[in-house]
Amino acid sequence: MKERVNEQELITYIVKETKADPKAVALVLKHAQVFINGAKANAKGEVDIDSDDLVDYVLSRRDVKLDEITVEDILEAEMDYLMDKGLAGYLD
Template identity: 80%
Template sequence: MNENINEQELIRFIAGKTKADPKAIALILKHEQTFINSAKANVKGEVDIDSDDLVDYVLSRRDVKLDELTVEGILDAEMDYLMDKGLAGYLD
């Protein structure tokens, strides 16, 4: 996770938006980080993550007991947080 991000603040933000359990949110974020870390950067050093692939990966983890809609909500809320902080954006 980016060192500029307060993980507890991020989890509280996501929990406030999704009503998901903070432990479940932390688990989803951990799996997301693993997925991102295994992604290959392009020549500009950017990593393009397909959100459908990411959701499929997270849902395929045995310890994830959430449904697809909840996982998508958690990841969408995280992106909102990161965009609010100026740390992420969408590629066209």
């Protein structure tokens, strides 16, 4: 069974790493989740997300008032957290 992510712990971690506003972090994560949920899994059941496409998608949302670097930092910190928890990894 997959471990569920403690969203508050994740946001706290990202805020600590990026110094971003917690509400902005939650908003970026919400939009990123929508994008990821729409991605198709390959034959192995893995979902390959292009980070540039993900950042572009988040930045294209009307309610996101952050610059590209901040969005990238938030998403990188999220990935670090998920990899530390063994919930995500990079495909070769």
